[in-house]
Amino acid sequence: MLVVLIGGALVTKTDSGLGCGNEWPLCHGQIIPEDIKIETIIELSHRAVSGAAGLLVLALSIASWRFIGHKRETKFLAVLAFFFLLAQALIGAAAVLWGQNDFILALHFGISLISFSAVLLLTLLIFEVDQRFDASSIVIDHRMKWHTIGVTLYSYIVVYTGALVRHTKSSMVCNSWPMCGNNEFFPSNLYQWIQMSHRAAAGLIFIWIAYITYLAIKHYKHQRVLYYGWIVAFTLVLLQVIAGAFIIWTNLNLYVALAHALFISCLFGLLCYFILLISRSKINTLK
Numbered sequence: 001m002l003v004v005l006i007g008g009a010l011v012t013k014t015d016s017g018l019g020c021g022n023e024w025p026l027c028h029g030q031i032i033p034e035d036i037k038i039e040t041i042i043e044l045s046h047r048a049v050s051g052a053a054g055l056l057v058l059a060l061s062i063a064s065w066r067f068i069g070h071k072r073e074t075k076f077l078a079v080l081a082f083f084f085l086l087a088q089a090l091i092g093a094a095a096v097l098w099g100q101n102d103f104i105l106a107l108h109f110g111i112s113l114i115s116f117s118a119v120l121l122l123t124l125l126i127f128e129v130d131q132r133f134d135a136s137s138i139v140i141d142h143r144m145k146w147h148t149i150g151v152t153l154y155s156y157i158v159v160y161t162g163a164l165v166r167h168t169k170s171s172m173v174c175n176s177w178p179m180c181g182n183n184e185f186f187p188s189n190l191y192q193w194i195q196m197s198h199r200a201a202a203g204l205i206f207i208w209i210a211y212i213t214y215l216a217i218k219h220y221k222h223q224r225v226l227y228y229g230w231i232v233a234f235t236l237v238l239l240q241v242i243a244g245a246f247i248i249w250t251n252l253n254l255y256v257a258l259a260h261a262l263f264i265s266c267l268f269g270l271l272c273y274f275i276l277l278i279s280r281s282k283i284n285t286l287k
Contacts, residue, residue: 001085001116002265004053007046008092008112009261012166013254017095019043024096050089057085057119064122071125073276081118088112106163110156113265117272124273138223138281145278147212151205152271158205159264161198170194171257177248178203202244209237229274236267 011017019039020027027033027044061078068074088111095105140148165171170191174180178199180192187193209230216230243260250256 001053001057001112001119002262004046004050004085005109005112005116005265006258006261007049008088008109009166009258010254011042011046012109012163013252013257014039014042016040016042016046020047020096022096024093050085050092054082054085054089057081057115060119060122064126068125073121073279074125077118077122077125081115081122084111084115084118088115102167103164105167106160109163109261110159113156113159113268116265117269120269121272121276124276138226138277140226140278140281141219144212144215144219144226147208147215148271148274148278151208151212152268152275154208155205155264155268155271158198158201159268161194161201162260162264164194165198168194171247171252175248177245199244202241206237206241209234225277226274229270233267233270233274236263236270239263240267 011019016039019037019041020033020043023029025047027040027047028035032044033040061082064074064078088108091104091108091111095108168191173189173191174187174195180187180196187196213230213234216226220226220230240260240263243256243263246256247253247260
C-alpha cells in the first residue's frame with residue numbers, strides 16, 4: 001500500500017496520468033502498447049501495483065475477518081481497507097476516462113491514505129503489537145485524547161491541501177520559502193493562495209504536534225509507546241516541513257517531492273495508531 005501511495009504521487013508529479021491516453025484498463029487500445037514512453041511506463045506500473053494491492057488487500061481483509069474477527073476493530077478495518085482502495089481505483093479510472101476537476105482529483109491521495117492506514121492497523125492487530133505494549137493499561141488524559149483526535153482529523157486537511165497543490169500545478173507558483181516570492185505575504189492569485197494555504201496548514205500541524213510532543217514528554221515518560229511515539233511523530237512532521245521547503249529550493253526535485261509524500265503517509269499512519277491506542281486505553285484526568 002505504501003508503494004501504491006508513492007506510485008500515485010509519482011504519476012501526479014511526473015504528469016503521467018494520461019500516459020495511456022484516455023483509456024482504462026487498456027493502454028492505447030492494448031494491454032501492453034507498442035509505443036512505450038516513460039509516462040506510459042509510470043502509469044502502467046502504477047496500475048499494475050494498484051491491481052496487485054487490491055487483490056492482496058482483499059485477501060488480507062478476508063483472512064483478518066476469519067482469523068482475528070473476534071478483535072473489535074478487525075471487521076471495521078477490513079471493510080475500510082478494501083472499500084477505500086477500490087474507491088481510489090475508481091476515481092483514478094474516472095479521471096483517465098472522463099477527466100476530473102482538480103479539487104476532486106486531490107481526494108485521490110487522501111482516499112488511498114485511509115486504505116493504507118487501515119491495512120497498517122490490521123497488520124499491527126495481526127502481530128498483536130497492541131498487546132506487546134499492553135495498550136489496555138495505558139492511561140490517557142482527556143486533553144491528550146482530544147488533541148490526538150483533533151490533530152489526526154486536521155492532518156487529513158493538510159494532506160488534501162498538499163494534493164491540491166500538486167493537482168493544480170501550484171508547486172512552484174511561489175519561488176521562495178516561507179514567503180511567496182519577493183517577500184510577499186499575501187498571495188496575488190488563486191494558485192498562490194492554494195500554495196500558501198497549504199504552507200499555513202502545514203505550519204499549524206507542526207506547531208500542534210510539537211505541543212502534543214511536549215505534553216507526551218512531560219506526562220508520559222513511564223508509557224513508552226506514547227513517549228517515543230510522539231517523538232517519532234514530531235520527527236516526521238519536522239522532516240515533512242523540511243522536505244516541503246526543499247521542494248521549492250530544489251525547483252521541484254522529484255526525489256524530494258516523493259520523500260514529502262512518504263513522510264506524511266507515515267505520519268498519518270502513526271496518528272491512526274494513536275487513535276487505536278486511545279480506543280483501548282483507560283481515560284484519566286492528569287494534573
